Amino acid sequence: MRHVPFTLVTGNRNKLLEAEHILGCSIRCEPIDLPEIQSLDLAEVLRAKGEEAWRRLRRPVVVEETGLDLASMNGFPGPLIKWMLESIGPVGIARAAHALGEPRAVARCALIYRDSDTTLIAEGETRGELVLEARGADGFGWDPIFVPEGRRETYAELGAEIKDQLGHRGRAWRALRRELVAGGFISAG
Numbered sequence: 001m002r003h004v005p006f007t008l009v010t011g012n013r014n015k016l017l018e019a020e021h022i023l024g025c026s027i028r029c030e031p032i033d034l035p036e037i038q039s040l041d042l043a044e045v046l047r048a049k050g051e052e053a054w055r056r057l058r059r060p061v062v063v064e065e066t067g068l069d070l071a072s073m074n075g076f077p078g079p080l081i082k083w084m085l086e087s088i089g090p091v092g093i094a095r096a097a098h099a100l101g102e103p104r105a106v107a108r109c110a111l112i113y114r115d116s117d118t119t120l121i122a123e124g125e126t127r128g129e130l131v132l133e134a135r136g137a138d139g140f141g142w143d144p145i146f147v148p149e150g151r152r153e154t155y156a157e158l159g160a161e162i163k164d165q166l167g168h169r170g171r172a173w174r175a176l177r178r179e180l181v182a183g184g185f186i187s188a189g
Contacts, residue, residue, distance in 0.1 A: 006060040009053040014140040050112035060115040072102035094130040109172040124171025
């Protein structure tokens, strides 16, 4: 399996496995716990984490930031989803959205590639709805409650192949890959 010339900075093994599956190659990973600024601006959070990862490692890095924008809460929690998941879990998030009368949500992923001279940012998003009952055994985070537009299954029911094609993370990684190929950082093959 080929390798990419960057280190993915994440402590989330599921994110590493998804990235390797999407790119079809092995990725070096550093499980550094990066500080997260408290902001509803996904790009602002991502840039701060990317700079800190570069400062600590001084080699090409990729950092991911994910958000879940609830229509019922005017986009909240966005990149603060981690704490909402820890506090009330995915079913609690779905219940809150439904209680407010609006189950629509947008799953977003942004990636930053950072080396000594270059910063590249790629994003992906998937619109969908939250369901009240968790369904499916695959995935992680809010995967069991998120149904992408045009589907009946949650991310956790779709399986890796379909989720990677429809999902916010897959879209972001494919966009970053295009940027890295265009910049000559990796080969197209």
